Amino acid sequence: MFFLQKEKDLVNKIDKEKLPQHIGIIMDGNGRWAQRRGMPRVYGHRAGVNSVKEVIKSCGELEIKYLTLYAFSTENWKRPKEEVNFLMDLLVEYLSKEVDELNKNNVVINFIGDISVLPDKCKIEIERAQEVTKNNSGLVVNIALNYGGRDEIVKAVKKICTKVLNKELSVEDITEQTISENLHTKNQPDPDLIIRTSGEKRLSNFLLWQSAYSELWFTNVLWPDFRKKHLVEAILYYQTRKRRFGGI
Secondary structure, eight states, rough: OOHHHHHHHHHTTGGGGGOOOOEEEEEEOOOHHHHHOOOOHHHHHHHHHHHHHHHHHHHHHHSEEEEEEEEEEETTTGGOHHHHHHHHHHHHHEEEEEEHHHHHOOOOOESOOOOSSOHHHHHHHHHHHHHHHOOOSSEEEEEEEEEEHHHHHHHHHHHHHHHHHSSSSOOOGOOHHHHHHSSTTTSSSSEEEEEEEEEEEETTTSSSTTTTTTTEEEOOOOOGGGOHHHHHHHHHTTOOOOOTTTTT
């Protein structure tokens, strides 16, 4: 009861007029969380699903409009095959179990990254999740899967070059907006706040173009331990920042 009251007190400090529109989270520390308990790394990945559920629910309650979760990077294929296979199975399990509940809560599920190379079982659940939730009007959850910021920018450049070659666009007309419109997050605001758990202080190829003016909040909390109170602490930190975007 005491901890619930503390959480409520924290939430009451939030200025609803200064909420970040878009929050990105680098969900780090699952493996270390498991190893500290003498368990295999995959045990931490499964525990991390509870944090995903809580953060999505909390963002909905706080009326955040966009949430991007860094689930699997283009570099994560370097991990042991058994761990990668487990992560793919966990994705299928999560989507098959949770999509109906997310749909009931008016959440839109969107995937960013190169989905084409994922196993068919993943693609089937991804397609179903997007189809079931596409007409919702609440929180948009981007799940970054086989995603890399550099890869995203390279793909955007190729799209733009193709348009130039096809004379649909002139070189002189290319602007920052042109690039933004060819990214996975087109038509979405850039993240106002990026959170990284586990104590690491780097972006690790996450939303590189979009994060140019994002506020960054780092915590030593490992992802499976991340809860609503930590999300609220990050938002409160964000609300102390003076966002000048290069001005005075």
